[in-house]
Amino acid sequence: MNTKQRILNAALTLLNEEGETAISAVDIANALEISPGNLYYHFKGKEEIIPALYDAFEEEMQIILQSGSKDMRSIEDQWIFAYIVLEEIWDFRFFYRNLDSILDRYPVLAPKFKRLLNAKRKAIRANLNNLIQLDYLHIDEVLLDTLVEQNLLCFTYWLNLQEIEQRKIPAQTAIHQSVFQIMTLSVPYMGEAGFDALQGMQALLKKNLAPK
Amino acid sequence: MNTKQRILNAALTLLNEEGETAISAVDIANALEISPGNLYYHFKGKEEIIPALYDAFEEEMQIILQSGSKDMRSIEDQWIFAYIVLEEIWDFRFFYRNLDSILDRYPVLAPKFKRLLNAKRKAIRANLNNLIQLDYLHIDEVLLDTLVEQNLLCFTYWLNLQEIEQRKIPAQTAIHQSVFQIMTLSVPYMGEAGFDALQGMQALLKKNLAPK
Numbered sequence: 001m002n003t004k005q006r007i008l009n010a011a012l013t014l015l016n017e018e019g020e021t022a023i024s025a026v027d028i029a030n031a032l033e034i035s036p037g038n039l040y041y042h043f044k045g046k047e048e049i050i051p052a053l054y055d056a057f058e059e060e061m062q063i064i065l066q067s068g069s070k071d072m073r074s075i076e077d078q079w080i081f082a083y084i085v086l087e088e089i090w091d092f093r094f095f096y097r098n099l100d101s102i103l104d105r106y107p108v109l110a111p112k113f114k115r116l117l118n119a120k121r122k123a124i125r126a127n128l129n130n131l132i133q134l135d136y137l138h139i140d141e142v143l144l145d146t147l148v149e150q151n152l153l154c155f156t157y158w159l160n161l162q163e164i165e166q167r168k169i170p171a172q173t174a175i176h177q178s179v180f181q182i183m184t185l186s187v188p189y190m191g192e193a194g195f196d197a198l199q200g201m202q203a204l205l206k207k208n209l210a211p212k
Numbered sequence: 213m214n215t216k217q218r219i220l221n222a223a224l225t226l227l228n229e230e231g232e233t234a235i236s237a238v239d240i241a242n243a244l245e246i247s248p249g250n251l252y253y254h255f256k257g258k259e260e261i262i263p264a265l266y267d268a269f270e271e272e273m274q275i276i277l278q279s280g281s282k283d284m285r286s287i288e289d290q291w292i293f294a295y296i297v298l299e300e301i302w303d304f305r306f307f308y309r310n311l312d313s314i315l316d317r318y319p320v321l322a323p324k325f326k327r328l329l330n331a332k333r334k335a336i337r338a339n340l341n342n343l344i345q346l347d348y349l350h351i352d353e354v355l356l357d358t359l360v361e362q363n364l365l366c367f368t369y370w371l372n373l374q375e376i377e378q379r380k381i382p383a384q385t386a387i388h389q390s391v392f393q394i395m396t397l398s399v400p401y402m403g404e405a406g407f408d409a410l411q412g413m414q415a416l417l418k419k420n421l422a423p424k
Contacts, residue, residue, distance in 0.1 A: 157369040188400035
């Protein structure tokens with residue numbers, strides 16, 4: 001692995017663990033046992049590292065969203081899609097935990113993040129439309145719009161809300177609970193099948209959270 | 213108004229407009245045209261101003277939550293309750309916009325905010341239970357739990373999500389759209405009456421957002 005990639009990896013670990021405001025470029029150099037000068041040769045400080053990490057995140061996320069928009073055949077497929085999206089967000093959670101303040105301080109990221117929100121919104125709508133076509137969901141047009149927005153809100157902020165209430169919650173617990181929360185949003189639109197679907201989701205949650 | 217209160221008012225305005233990370237104690241003194249020494253006589257810098265503002269916010273919010281938990285007689289009452297809560301959050305929006313990073317940097321606030329989240333959760337549940345008793349809502353126990361959490365998530369983060377996508381959105385628009393989003397969460401549990409309720413909410417949103 002080249003030094004540039006090693007810097008990004010070390011930065012990501014530190015930022016996720018300590019939070020964006022707590023970590024300086026010097027902290028990152030220290031963690032790698034390289035000189036600050038060596039780090040500055042690759043990145044002109046944190047203000048270049050954060051956008052580089054964001055670009056890596058967005059690239060991966062766009063691939064996930066594009067592949068996730070098609071081939072949604074069942075509720076289980078939707079569960080897995082939600083899981084993969086949230087796992088990716090968890091891997092870059094420093095960004096979501098300080099979302100507003102990072103977007104304020106790195107103006108280059110604000111339009112990029114808006115673009116990503118729109119891609120997420122589009123993928124969520126495609127998924128829900130798939131479930132409607134498969135006759136799993138029956139929903140009014142206006143409520144479909146609000147359901148898409150609720151999904152988007154959950155995908156963006158649910159992990160944060162959990163972390164505020166249960167500091168240092170394990171990744172697996174946080175992600176599975178978020179998936180459950182997102183999935184239950186669709187249950188009232190499943191008609192008679194909603195009750196069974198909900199029980200299936202509860203069983204899946206319990207199984208996934210059981211100690212291995 | 214005494215100097216202490218004037219400092220808090222000026223700080224709140226600046227923090228809401230410019231964001232928490234952008235504003236220093238000296239900026240606040242400058243806005244008031246007082247010397248930094250005069251400000252420091254009342255507050256030992258931002259690290260005392262932010263918790264003082266939070267305490268003022270929590271005190272007002274607890275009163276709103278307590279009065280809002282009772283006497284919920286209709287969907288309109290719930291609409292008004294949601295509006296008042298979100299208006300209060302808007303008045304202290306600097307805090308919500310940098311929620312995670314402020315809670316990291318002001319450890320005294322983390323347990324207080326958890327307490328407030330619980331009070332909000334309790335008020336939301338009391339409201340929804342009222343609507344169930346009035347026969348407006350018909351909902352399974354598990355879904356009631358997830359509906360309470362989804363309401364809480366909306367009350368905490370919806371304004372932020374709107375601001376990220378539409379910088380400088382007017383307060384009235386942001387708040388009314390958030391109320392609409394929160395209210396639609398209950399619609400699928402209203403049975404036959406849900407369709408009429410949704411139309412009523414849409415009309416209310418349109419009326420409230422019409423230019424005066």
